[in-house]
Amino acid sequence: MPVRIVDRLPEPTTESRAIIVHACSLEMFERLGLVDELIRAGVVTIAMEMHSDGEVVARTGSHSTWWTARSRTR
Secondary structure, three states: OOOOOOOOOOOOOOOOOOOOOOHHHHHHHHHOOOHHHHHHHOOOOOOEEEEEOOEEEEEEOOOOEEEOHHHHHO
């Protein structure tokens, strides 16, 4: 099957664009016999920051979560 990937970036990004794998996706991967391999290949994260216009608007970690007023009003 021919495939064409179109991307404006001249090289791969260093940022994560996929934050989570949902339970229903894991269930599908399990039915396909892929879940164990994918979990082994994955990266476990313990914290996350969300940015908008160069500013941190939310941060979550293993022990605390805070949201700025800016993120609540959007």
